[in-house]
Amino acid sequence: MFAVFKTGGKQYRVAAEDVLKVDKIQGEPGEIVEFGEVLLVSGDSVTVGVPTVAGATVAAEVLEQGRGPKIIAFKKRRRKNSRRKRGHRQEFTLLRVTEILTDGNKPSKTAKPKAERAPAPAAEAEPAAEASGTAATVAVGSAEATKPKAPAAKAKRPAAKEKTKK
Numbered sequence: 001m002f003a004v005f006k007t008g009g010k011q012y013r014v015a016a017e018d019v020l021k022v023d024k025i026q027g028e029p030g031e032i033v034e035f036g037e038v039l040l041v042s043g044d045s046v047t048v049g050v051p052t053v054a055g056a057t058v059a060a061e062v063l064e065q066g067r068g069p070k071i072i073a074f075k076k077r078r079r080k081n082s083r084r085k086r087g088h089r090q091e092f093t094l095l096r097v098t099e100i101l102t103d104g105n106k107p108s109k110t111a112k113p114k115a116e117r118a119p120a121p122a123a124e125a126e127p128a129a130e131a132s133g134t135a136a137t138v139a140v141g142s143a144e145a146t147k148p149k150a151p152a153a154k155a156k157r158p159a160a161k162e163k164t165k166k
Contacts, residue, residue, distance in 0.1 A: 001015065001016070001041075001042060001043040001100055002014060002015040002041075002042050002100070003015075003038050003040060003041045003042070003056065003058055003100045004038070004039045004040040005035045005037055005038045005039065005058045006035075006037040006039060007022055007023070007025065007035055007037065008022055008023030008025070009023075010022070010023070011039065014058060014097045014100075015097065015100075016097055016098070016099055016100060017096065017097065017098075018096070018097045019063070019094065019095065019096050019097075020094075020095055020097070021092045021093070021094055021095075022092065022093055022095060023090075023091075023092060023093070024065065024091040024092060024093050025062075025093050027062040027065075027093065028062065028065075029062050029063060029064055029065065030061065030062065031061070031062050032059055032060070032061055032062075032098065032107055032109060032110065033059070033060055033061075033062060033095070034057045034058070034059050034060075034107065035057060035058040035059075035060070036052070036057050037052050038052055038053045038056035038057060038058060038100075039051070039052060039053070040053065041053050041056050041100065041102060047102075053102070055102060055103050055104040055105075056100075056101065056102050057100075057101045057105075057107075058097060058099075058100055058101070059097070059098045059099050059100075059101060059107035059109070060095040060096060060097045060098060061095065061096045061098050061109075062093060062094070062095060063094040063095060063096055064093070064094040065091070065092075065093055065094075066091070066092055066093075066094065067089040067090070067091050067092070068089055068090040068091075068092055069089070070087050070088070070089050071087065071088045071089070071090070072085065072086070072087050073085070073086045073087075073088065074086075
């Protein structure tokens with residue numbers, strides 16, 4: 001089952017569990033947002049809206065609020081000593097579609113509470129480093145662990161042969 005919905009002046013074709021970037025919308029990470037402007041719903045049969053499908057919504061969970069890469073708009077007019085430089089970063093919202101609803105149903109999934117991440121104890125972190133085979137297996141508190149490694153010695157080139165004239 002998929003649906004086409006409209007937000008921010010753009011249309012998106014989505015199915016359940018799709019992750020997509022849309023223009024910034026209101027919502028904190030973990031919240032469930034609903035989009036009511038559904039233009040098409042496809043399942044067993046295709047329902048096309050006139051202009052929207054009555055009673056259809058798309059529910060999505062907000063994963064992240066972020067900003068895109070910086071875009072530089074640089075304008076220069078030759079020989080006129082005129083130039084303008086402007087930068088812009090477009091804000092976006094990263095969403096995961098949870099479900100596509102029809103017949104005026106409400107989303108069954110609710111927003112997940114934010115889980116607090118507890119720092120891992122140091123005793124548990126050491127065996128994980130040993131298992132991965134990294135250089136972090138040296139005792140954490142020792143001075144050897146904090147010293148940077150010396151760069152590997154470069155291989156010497158063989159001496160160039162002298163050419164002699166006969």
